[in-house]
Amino acid sequence: MKVILQEDMENLGQRGDEIEVAGGYGRNFLFPRNLAVLSTKKNLKMLSHQQKLLKDRSQKDLKLAQDFSAKLAHIHCAIQRKSGEDGKLFGSVTSQDIAEHLKENGIEIDRKKIVLEEPLKSLGTFPVPVKLHPEVIVDLKVTVEKA
Numbered sequence: 001m002k003v004i005l006q007e008d009m010e011n012l013g014q015r016g017d018e019i020e021v022a023g024g025y026g027r028n029f030l031f032p033r034n035l036a037v038l039s040t041k042k043n044l045k046m047l048s049h050q051q052k053l054l055k056d057r058s059q060k061d062l063k064l065a066q067d068f069s070a071k072l073a074h075i076h077c078a079i080q081r082k083s084g085e086d087g088k089l090f091g092s093v094t095s096q097d098i099a100e101h102l103k104e105n106g107i108e109i110d111r112k113k114i115v116l117e118e119p120l121k122s123l124g125t126f127p128v129p130v131k132l133h134p135e136v137i138v139d140l141k142v143t144v145e146k147a
Contacts, residue, residue: 001026002039004047009035016047065133072109072130072138077101080147083123092119093144098128120144 030036095114127139
């Protein structure tokens with residue numbers, strides 16, 4: 001039985017792949033869970049239309065991310081925190097703190113897009129990567145200053 005996958009399946013293939021499966025597997029597992037549809041001319045045509053729409057949407061999202069990254073590259077984020085004499089902070093600066101600081105300055109970024117491997121725990125200037133799109137990553141300059 002030939003089916004078209006509606007979702008990515010680890011052992012079968014990616015979304016949109018046309019694969020051959022056993023009849024019982026298709027009828028009893030894939031179809032009831034909406035993981036696949038029967039491979040017919042109508043479904044193949046619908047799949048090609050959906051893929052075209054996804055491609056157009058992806059290109060639009062990429063263009064928006066590139067435009068926003070150009071704007072974000074020129075922004076300097078300065079955050080003030082209390083620190084000791086040796087430059088270590090009493091606490092840390094997290095992605096949430098950076099997102100809130102940017103929001104106060106009129107730039108809305110989801111904190112999950114700010115990629116900090118670990119919180120900033122000392123004074124100084126740090127490049128912080130912001131992943132706007134899977135293909136667009138821009139470094140934001142974050143300066144941690146003594147309050």
